Amino acid sequence: MIMNDRMIPQIPPTGEIMRILIDSDVATEIDDLYALTIAFGHPERFLIEGIVAAHFSGNGPSNSKKLSFELLKELLQKSGMEGKFPIAEGSHPMQYANTPNDSEGVDLIIRKAMESTPEDPLWVIGIGAATDLACALLKAPDIVSRVRYVFHARSEHTWPDRNEQFNVYGDIIAAQTLLESEVPLIWFDTGTHICASYEETEEKLAPMGDYGKFLHEFRDRNAWFCQSDKGFFDMGDFSFLYQPDWGRYETVETPEMTRFMHFKHTHRHGKMMRVYDIDVKKTWDLFYEAVNNLRKGV
Template identity: 30%
Template sequence: MEFPLISDEERIQRLKSRSGKIRMVLDTDTFNEIDDQFAVVYALQSPERLQVEAFYAAPFFNDLSSGPKDGMEKSYQELRKIVSLMARTDIPIYKGSETYLPGAETPVESEAARNLVERAMASTPEDPLYVVAIGAITNVASAILMEPRIIANIVVVWLGGHALHWSHTREFNLEQDIHGARVILNSGVPLVLIPCMGVASHLQTTLSEMKDFVKDAGEIGAYLYETFRQVHPDHYAYSRVIWDISTIAYLVNEKSTPSVLLASPIVSDEARWSQDPSRHLIRYVHYINRDLVFRDLFRKLRDDQTGK
C-alpha cells in the first residue's frame, strides 16, 4: 500500500496548535469502560473549542462483549443513550467495524469508515478534520486504506499504547488491532499519540470527587456518577483512571498535555516499541496535568446546570 507523501514541513504545520474552533469526529468503544462516557460528555461540553460532527462506534472484545461485533453494537447503543441524556440527538452516530483488520492492507467495511472518508475528502489541509480515537483504531485505519488521500486532510488524535519508556505496549486499544495500529503509525498521517501507562494514567479520580463535582450536574452527571460508583465494590482509598478524556483535553487546552515532536515509533508483533529516528514525525504527549484537566471537565459540567 502506498500512501500520499506529506512533507515534513506540512506535517509539522498540521501538528501545530490551532486557534478557533476545531471540527472533530469521535471514534469510541463506549461500552468497554467508564472513561469513554466521560470523553463523549467532555467533547460535547466544550463547544467553545470543539465542533463535534459525528460519533463512530468502535469494536472491542473483552468480558463485556462476546466479540468485536457485539462490542461495537453495545458501544453504538451506549452512544445513543448518552446523547439522549444530553438532548444532543442532532449529532449522527455510525456503526463501525465488526472485526479487526485481517491484514496490513485490508480495510473492514463499515458505515463509520465510509462516513469518515466522505467527511475527510470534504475537508482541506487548511481546515483539517480532527479524528479523535479512544478505542481500537480499526475504523480509522480502514478509512485510510479505503482512500489513502484522506491523510492530507485529517489529524488523528489517538489514545493508544503505553509510554515509549514502558517495558511493553500491550495496551488494550493497540493490541486489539496491531494491523490497524501499524497503518496509523506507518502511513504518515499527521498523528498525535497519547500513551496510556506513564501518561494518561495520571488522570485518576475518586468517588468523592464524583459526588462533589459530577453527581448533581443534571441527568448526565447522575449517570456518570452511578457509572463510576458501580464499577468497583469498595471505594475506600480507591481511585480510577479516566483515560479517554486525555484526547479531549489535548484539543481543548494543550497546556494541560505537554508534547514533543519525535519519529513515529514501530510496534512489533509482540507489542513492543522500537524507534528509528529517520521515520516521519508525530506529536507525542509525554505528560498530563491531571488537575487542569479535571478542573475544566468539572467546571463545564457545573456551568451547564448554573447557566454560567
C-alpha cells in the same frame, strides 16, 4: 523507503474551533463517557462532525461495537446532544495488513474527511482501537492530507521500548497501519494519573443536575468503576486539544511496531507528536465546566 515529508500536526490556537470526529469504544470503560462530555460541553472549541462507535473485542467479530453504539445513543440522550451530529457503528478488527474492513463508521470518517481541506482539516480522535482510523486510510488514501489523527495509546512508562495499552492490543494491525502511514499523527501517550474516587464524584458530580447524576451513578454499573484510584484516562486527549499548554509533548521519529507491540526505531516513517504528560487538575476542571455548560444548555 524513508518518509521525510510527513506532516507534524499543528493544533489550532486557543480560541479557534476544531472540527472533530470521535471514534470511541464507549461501552468498554467509564472514561469514554467523561471524555466525550468534555467535547459535548465545550462548543467554543470543539465542533463535533460525528461519532463512531468502536469495537473492543480484541480478536475478531463480536457484539462489542453494537454495545458501544447502544450506550452512545443513551449518552447522547442523557446529555441533550441527541440528533446534533451523525453517529455510526465502526468495523470489526482488521485481520490482515492492508485489508480494510468496511462499515458505516469508516464511511462516515471518509465522508467527513473529504468535506475537509488541508487548510481546514478534520481532527479524528481515536479513544478506542485504531481499527476505524486505519481502515479509513486504507480505503480512501486521499484523505491523508485532509485529516489529523489523535490516537490514545497510553503506555508512557514503557516508551520507547514497547507499548502495552488496551487500544493498541485491540487491533495491533491497525496501530501498525497508523504508524507506518503518512497521516499526521499525535500519539497520546499519557493520562494514567487522571483519577477520581467514588466519594469525590458523589460529592461534586452527582448534584450537577440529571446528567451529572447519570455520570456519577454510571460508576455503580461495575465494581471496577467504583475504585478509589479509578482512572479516567481518555479525558486527557480532549484536555490537551482544548489547551495544549496543559500538556507536555515532543516531536519524535515515528517507530514501527511488531506484532508483540515492541517498537522498532527504523527512522523510516517520518515524525509524529508524542504527548507524555497532562495537567490532571485542569483536566478535571474542564470536565466539570463542561457538565455545568450542558446543564445550562450551552
